[in-house]
Amino acid sequence: MSVWALGLNHTTAPLDLRGRFAFALDQIAPTLHSLRSSFGSHRHPQVEAAIISTCNRTEIYCASEHMALDHTVGWLAESGGVAPALLRSHAYTLHDDEAARHAFRVASGLDSMVLGEPQILGQMKDAVRAAETAGALGSTLNQLFQRSFAVAKEVRTATEIGAHSISMAAASVRLASQLFEDLAKTRVLFVGAGEMIDLAATHFAARRPRSIVVANRTLERGEKLATRFGGEAMRLAELPGRLAEFDIVVSCTASTLPLIGLGAVERALKQRKHRPIFMVDLAVPRDIEPEVKKLEDVYLYTVDDLAQVVQQGQASRQAAVAEAEVIIDAGVQSFMHWLAQRGTVPLIRQLNAQADEWRTLELARARKLLAKGEDVETVLEALSRGLTQKMLHGAMAELHAGDSAAREQTAQTLSRLFLRKER
Missing domain, CATH: 3.30.460.30 (Glutamyl-tRNA reductase, N-terminal domain)
Incomplete structure (x- = not known):
């Protein structure tokens, strides 16, 4: 295998x-x-x-x-x-x-x-x-x-x-703290409601931000997560219109296409009068279009960007x-x-099957002899002799087959198998 x-x-x-x-x-x-x-x-x-x-x-x-x-x-x-x-x-x-x-x-x-x-x-x-x-x-x-x-x-x-160890969620909080002097004054948006967002929300909630909002495709699941942190939930469809409200955006969904595009972020920045937005894209594939990173007032980090932060203390x-x-x-x-x-299981099964077949044959022969009135000792002798001959027949045949080198190798193998001394 x-x-x-x-x-x-x-x-x-x-x-x-x-x-x-x-x-x-x-x-x-x-x-x-x-x-x-x-x-x-x-x-x-x-x-x-x-x-x-x-x-x-x-x-x-x-x-x-x-x-x-x-x-x-x-x-x-x-x-x-x-x-x-x-x-x-x-x-x-x-x-x-x-x-x-x-x-x-x-x-x-x-x-x-x-x-x-x-x-x-x-x-x-x-x-x-x-x-x-x-x-x-x-x-x-x-x-x-x-x-x-x-x-x-x-x-x-x-x-x-x-x-x-420093998780990506903890690293996100650390980076956000470098941008915003007081996280308690920030509004945080989480996009998605899976395990990574749960972990990120736990870390950010510990800093008591001004507000927490969870945007999720399924509103019920978003509400369940938001309630744990005293936040509110909104539908994913509302995201483009409300993006300007948030200072921090953390996203991690299973979407195969970006959910937050360059145009939506540009419009949000205009509404915010170019106050900075800290964004973390933990999704693979991306939730946020990579072009967003080029915007002057956006600080966008992906999972790969967080590598340097999380490696601190590794030594x-x-x-x-x-x-x-x-x-x-x-x-x-x-x-x-x-x-x-x-790898030896099939061979073991074959050996057991062969031994069972021999045993069945010799038992059947012994029962016939007993039914005819044969002496028990004679029948047992015949039974043991029959089993012994069947077990040794192949080995004896191999000892007489092939050249001298092959016979010598066979002899050594048979010695190990059949002539082991009981301890």
Whole structure:
């Protein structure tokens, strides 16, 4: 059984390219179906697959009897509408122990923009549940991910890898504080109502801004989030007309197209008499058109722009990283040992089936002899002799086959198998 992974993340691919391969959680099932169907049923009859898609990465994990990395690259390139060569130049491909090590590092927060951040673990668990629901998760990938979760828990428990980590939400507040002297005087708009916006709203709410508004496609969900922070909700359609009201805009939705365009921001700035707007676009693909960043009174940050801020303090955690890598190495070795054992399962089943067949034949013969009135000791002797001969027949035949070198190798193997001394 082979395991392989294909991915691109914040260190290998620019934001706009990552946006081409971003999949919302409700897109995972049909996307997995498309991927697995693309392999065909002849060479890859049962390909296991899972897709992890976040603002910082998209990764595909697969398992099958035969590795198919090139096919996976071609499929993903086609799904994103780019040339395979372009995708390869920004992607990483891993297999077997390398793929396992990468999965363990991702789950443990060692491959994140924010070293040690715990959010990726929840995102991986969501991805695994989605793959399982879609019927794409088999025993091999299930083992890989369950072991990655266990390793992540051990890393978080045994090391200080997550100590003092700065999330993108916290980094946003820090940058906003550099622009506005007092965040308590600002009006904040959150676009979206997902996990990232929830986290960002929690951080900003701690600074007690003048007002908090949540704009969401589903008003009910927006109201639920806004109520927690003493804010109000509005429909997404109201956004262009009310944009001028806000000093801070934080957006993270699953929209495939920008929700806040250059024209809308320009109109808002005129209404604000060019008072500055601080904007954070945490979405992949972008929620805010990139041209907005060129406007003189707009301070726009994307997930990639936040990298420098969140990396502060990373040096102090390098000792914890080294400890985490030791735990991960042990986890990789354990998984690869399990994977290697999986390769012998078909042979073990065949051996057990053959032994059962012999046992059934000899028992049937013994019962016939007993029914005829044969002596029990004689029947047991015949039973044991029959089983012994069947078990040794193949080995004896091999000892007399082939050249001298082959016979010598067979003799050594049989000695290890049959002449072991009981301890």
